[in-house]
Amino acid sequence: MSKYKIGLFGFGCVGKGLYETLTTNNDLDAEIVKICVKNRDKDRSPISKDKxxxxxxxxxxxxxxxxxxxxIDDAKAAFDIVKKSLEKGKAVVSANKKMVAENLPELIELQQKYNTPLLYEGAVCGSIPVIRNLxxxxxxxxxTExxxxxxxxxxxxxxxxxxxGQSYAEALKEAQDNGFAETDPTLDVGGFDPKFKLSIVIQHAFGIAVHPENIFNxxxxxxxxxxxEFAKERDLKIKLVAKASTIDDQISLLVAPHYIDSDNPLYHVENEFNCVLINGKYASEQTLIGKGAGSLPTGLAVLADVASLTKDYSYNYNExxxxTITEGASEVYLRFDDVNDIDLSLFESISEKFIGQKHGYLIGKIELSDLKNILKEADHKVNVVFTSGKDAEIEVSKLTYSYA
Structure with a gap:
């Protein structure tokens, strides 16, 4: 009989990944004894119905x-399960980034009050041990970043x-077919999923709690x-980047598409892989790369947390x-259908502008609060891509030519 007995809630993609990695691992003295699910009629073979x-x-x-x-997917129900488990003195592992991000201060209090650990490596960047490293x-x-x-x-x-050269619809369907995206992909493609993850990372990197609602995405x-086409002409790529940067006593936070040049490590990260860049005073920039989606990579992250609990591991939450959160000015590429939808006076400076028959764009510097207003007003008629380099913001305009 195993010393550590696991009660598992949910048996979707990650749950199956955990079950496979655990049952094929002979070094861990733990077993799943019960699996709680909602659908009674779903075929779970070859696993015994008794579980x-x-x-x-x-x-x-x-x-x-x-x-x-x-x-499980339901963040509210997940929090209720985690809270009750901690209150009963049961150690917990979760991969629910929304639940953790939205309730982290209370979850920290519960761990301290009941002297019971909660680990959630699987909630952030799949197989990359981000939280453990931080x-x-x-x-x-x-x-610093x-x-x-x-x-x-x-x-x-x-x-x-x-x-x-696939269309967005083709690429999305392929991602869904491969299990990398949900049927409703809004959390992923809308930048909400990385925002939840960034909120968790901020706690462990900087010791501060920032609710996801306070992070721009x-x-x-x-x-x-x-x-x-704009990117390809200039040997750039677009990457959805989550970023927390500090200068002195201020921190800026955002999740948004960025133009990335070939000198940036993120340029070479493709498919379902994630990449985390950690910048510090002593070690400078460190790069962590690994699969950020999929049943087995995320299942392995959950399994690693289970293994850590068997060794009495818990997180240290620094003071x-x-x-102070700041919404400073950034240089952005803003593409629009109609220039009349854009209040150009909100830009501190504009280094390049092109207006065509069907679309136009400008590159300029703007405060984040003003950019939010433009995006809110114009909605689907615009798109914004931040400019970025390896260590600091770069001006895309320096890499471009002017249109007559």
Whole structure:
């Protein structure tokens, strides 16, 4: 009999990945004894029907279960499960980035109150041990910036757009067929998924709690053929980048498409892979790359958390740094259908502008708050791509030619 008995909530893509990685791993003294699911009629073969239950209380009230693994889609229900588990002294593993991001301060309090750990490596960037590295290896580092590709689904789609010339609809369908994107892809392509992940990363990198609602996000769903053509003409790519950067006592946060040049490590990260760049005072820039989507990579991250719990591992939450969230000015490429939809006076400067018969664009510097207003007013009629380089913002205009 195994020493560690697991009660598993949810048996979707990640749940199946956990089950496979655990049952084919002979080195871990743990086993899944109960799996709570909603659908009674779904075929779960070759797994025995005896393992499946339909009442959460059967796991929560089972004194023999000492580890709860929460892998369901519903963030509200997931929080209820995690909270009750911690209150009952059961260690918890979760891969629900929305649930963790929206409730992290309370989850930290619950862990401290009941002296029971919660681990959630699988919630951030799949198989890359981001949280573990920030919590342990970089504990003594003075981190200045964390940024990268935090969403494998959107990166897979962008790869297909650039490398194979697929349409957005074709690339999205292929991502869904391969299990990298959900039937409703809004969380991925809209930049919400990486925003939840960034919120969690900020806690471990900078010691501050930032609710996802306070992080700006703009996704890839509005990227057009014109935006891609612009990039290809200048040997650039578009990547959906999550970024937290500090200057002195201020921190700027955003998730948005960025033009990336070939000197940037993110330029070479394709398909469902994620990449996290950590910048610090002592180690400078460090690069972590791995699969950010898929059943087995994410299942492995969850399994690693389970293994850590068997060794009494828990997170250390550092004291908050005195950082103030700022919405400073950034240089952006803004593509529009009609220039009359854009209040050009909101830009601090405009370095390039092109107006054609069917579309136009401008490159300029603008405060994030003003950019939000433009995007809100124009909605689907515009798209924004931030300009970026390896270590600092670069001006795309320096790489372009002027249109008459």
């Amino acid at each position: 499946f239950i339909y009442d959460p209380e059967e796991i929560l009230n089972d004194e023999n279960i000492n580890i709860v693994v929460e892998l 919590n342990d290896y970089y504990a003594s580092e003075q981190i 964390v940024k990268g590709i935090f969403n494998g689904s959107s990166n897979y789609i962008l790869t297909k757009l650039f490398q194979e 703009w996704g890839i769903q509005n990227i057009s053929d014109q935006d891609i 908050s740094r005195p950082l």
